[in-house]
Amino acid sequence: MPPTPASPASPSPKPEPVGIIGAGSFGTAMANLMALNTDVLVYSRNRQVVEQLQKDRFRFGVELHPRVRVVNDLARVAGECQLIFPIVPSNNFRTMMRSITKYLEPAHVLIHGTKGFDITEVELNDIPKKGLRRRQVHTMTDVIKEESVVVRVGALTGPNLARELLDGQPSASVVASKFDEVITRAQAVLASQQLHVFETHDLLGAELAGVLKNVIALGSGILKGFGLGKNIQAMLITRGLHEMIYFGRALGSENRAFFGTAGIGDLIATATSRKSRNYTFGYRLGSGEKLAEVMETSQELAEGVRTLMVTRHLAKDLRLRVPITEMLYRIVFEDFPIKEAMDYLITYPYDVDVDFL
Numbered sequence: 001m002p003p004t005p006a007s008p009a010s011p012s013p014k015p016e017p018v019g020i021i022g023a024g025s026f027g028t029a030m031a032n033l034m035a036l037n038t039d040v041l042v043y044s045r046n047r048q049v050v051e052q053l054q055k056d057r058f059r060f061g062v063e064l065h066p067r068v069r070v071v072n073d074l075a076r077v078a079g080e081c082q083l084i085f086p087i088v089p090s091n092n093f094r095t096m097m098r099s100i101t102k103y104l105e106p107a108h109v110l111i112h113g114t115k116g117f118d119i120t121e122v123e124l125n126d127i128p129k130k131g132l133r134r135r136q137v138h139t140m141t142d143v144i145k146e147e148s149v150v151v152r153v154g155a156l157t158g159p160n161l162a163r164e165l166l167d168g169q170p171s172a173s174v175v176a177s178k179f180d181e182v183i184t185r186a187q188a189v190l191a192s193q194q195l196h197v198f199e200t201h202d203l204l205g206a207e208l209a210g211v212l213k214n215v216i217a218l219g220s221g222i223l224k225g226f227g228l229g230k231n232i233q234a235m236l237i238t239r240g241l242h243e244m245i246y247f248g249r250a251l252g253s254e255n256r257a258f259f260g261t262a263g264i265g266d267l268i269a270t271a272t273s274r275k276s277r278n279y280t281f282g283y284r285l286g287s288g289e290k291l292a293e294v295m296e297t298s299q300e301l302a303e304g305v306r307t308l309m310v311t312r313h314l315a316k317d318l319r320l321r322v323p324i325t326e327m328l329y330r331i332v333f334e335d336f337p338i339k340e341a342m343d344y345l346i347t348y349p350y351d352v353d354v355d356f357l
Helices: 025-034 047-056 074-080 090-103 140-147 162-166 180-190 203-226 230-250 261-270 277-286 291-297 303-318 323-334 338-346
Strands: 018-021 040-043 068-071 083-086 109-112 152-157 171-177 195-200
Touching: 018 025, 018 074, 025 040, 025 162, 025 180, 040 074, 047 068, 074 090, 083 090, 083 180, 090 140, 090 303, 109 140, 109 180, 140 152, 140 203, 152 180, 152 203, 171 180, 171 203, 171 261, 180 195, 195 203, 203 230, 203 261, 203 277, 203 303, 203 323, 203 338, 230 261, 230 303, 230 323, 230 338, 277 291, 277 303, 303 323, 323 338
Parallel strands: 018 040, 018 083, 040 068, 083 109, 109 152, 171 195
Antiparallel strands: 152 171
């Protein structure tokens, strides 16, 4: 009797629907990426943007994937999606969380893609001379936990230049969380031929690496805009990594995350590419434009500018020796001459080349 033919394998179930809060360049890029795997609901607070996208389906020069829908209703996002990716600027993140928190339940999972700090108890432009206290500086994970009932939280980080992702170029991301479930669910909607997804349980380290590298990318752009070469740029990036690690230690993280995709990987991408907002912002400053002019004409926020102000004032309170951060602060906010800053850094008496291993 001939063998019974094997029944065809049933197709893998489609991953759960995903919500994205924020229709900026990175949010749009991630929406199109995740739409390769599942349905995506994108929230924008700008009704005109929502109406435009519902009509013509184009954003930042690319067509939205057919599985992407754009809405102006946070309740709908929270109601239809248990897995949500908030991707909004750090200065708006807490306000956003306060707007959506009434729709959230403990069953929700939030994985943010924001690389910045939140500040409480003081306005960023009115920081006391003694600096910022550690308790006043919060990661986006801190904000999610402080403003909602959500427990399962993660961060999406790594070398993700939005323009390259929008153009379909391959990349890698890191999903960081204390919970295996968060990582598994994120990988299910993110992983594709275009995007390789790494995982880590070092949530704080991955977050801090992604935030702190923006300052170094800003400085790298300043050097290039000023006409300096690769040698000094390499020195800035290398010594900048040292300062990132010192800040990480002071804020409670270990070294490991800074040597991986979320650290060195992200640092190389954002500190050397004109497609990086922070690098380009710095380049324009180094070319002679004033801070106010660059900020007024930039399409999206360069998180490095805000992070630079936070880290400089935090370093004062923590008494950290961070000469690059200090010089960049003076260049950006006090019009300190770039040539004098570079002369200072080149002659700065570093004790040894590598002192954090």
